Amino acid sequence: MKEIVLDTETTGLSVRDGHRIVEIGCIELDNLVPTKNIFHFYLNPERKVSEKAFEVHGYSDEFLATKQKFADIADDFIDFIKDKKIIIHNADFDIGHLNNELTLVGKQKINNSNVIDTLELARNKFPGSGISLDALCKRFRIDNSKREKHTALIDCELLAKVYINLIDQKEPKLNLVENTESKALSIKNESDYYKKVIIPSQKELSDHQEFLKKNLKKNYF
Numbered sequence: 001m002k003e004i005v006l007d008t009e010t011t012g013l014s015v016r017d018g019h020r021i022v023e024i025g026c027i028e029l030d031n032l033v034p035t036k037n038i039f040h041f042y043l044n045p046e047r048k049v050s051e052k053a054f055e056v057h058g059y060s061d062e063f064l065a066t067k068q069k070f071a072d073i074a075d076d077f078i079d080f081i082k083d084k085k086i087i088i089h090n091a092d093f094d095i096g097h098l099n100n101e102l103t104l105v106g107k108q109k110i111n112n113s114n115v116i117d118t119l120e121l122a123r124n125k126f127p128g129s130g131i132s133l134d135a136l137c138k139r140f141r142i143d144n145s146k147r148e149k150h151t152a153l154i155d156c157e158l159l160a161k162v163y164i165n166l167i168d169q170k171e172p173k174l175n176l177v178e179n180t181e182s183k184a185l186s187i188k189n190e191s192d193y194y195k196k197v198i199i200p201s202q203k204e205l206s207d208h209q210e211f212l213k214k215n216l217k218k219n220y221f
Contacts, residue, residue, distance in 0.1 A: 007155040009057040012050040020045035025152025091117035140165040
């Protein structure tokens with residue numbers, strides 16, 4: 001089963017205030033294993049970044065001014081997420097901004113039925129506890145030392161590990177089954193694996209029985 005772990009960075013909190021997306025990051029999972037399929041773009045939001053947003057992600061107006069606009073990558077984004085579940089932490093925020101961008105370019109909105117919100121999973125699993133991405137990384141002992149700023153791809157990488165832990169799965173080990181089976185087959189094919197079977201003589205069996213009678217009269221166990 002293929003899923004998409006998704007994160008965005010924006011110019012500010014509210015779509016109602018005209019805030020836009022400045023970064024989209026997506027990592028594809030295939031049966032919980034990250035594939036090489038990654039979707040990542042910095043975007044020109046066509047407006048200024050708020051001071052609070054800049055403190056969070058550090059993307060300046062000058063840096064973003066040279067990037068593509070959402071309209072330029074909209075079709076590729078839609079193709080990337082098509083027919084896949086989308087994993088997001090605090091989905092209302094990201095979906096709100098994504099659907100605003102899709103509406104602005106005349107595209108169909110993302111259906112919430114295709115979205116899994118890890119914030120809700122964490123809230124149900126750990127009621128009353130910290131459920132931010134950093135708090136969950138700490139709980140599951142996931143190294144988040146690279147997260148000096150909020151960046152979409154790093155957050156996706158962390159969220160993928162958090163998600164696996166939230167649904168009570170161990171992080172998959174690539175080719176574990178295949179490697180185990182191949183090792184077993186290689187052992188079986190090695191001639192020195194098999195040992196010659198030596199059948200005891202009748203006298204040896206008789207001597208063994210006599211030894212047991214004489215020496216194991218007590219219960220040593």
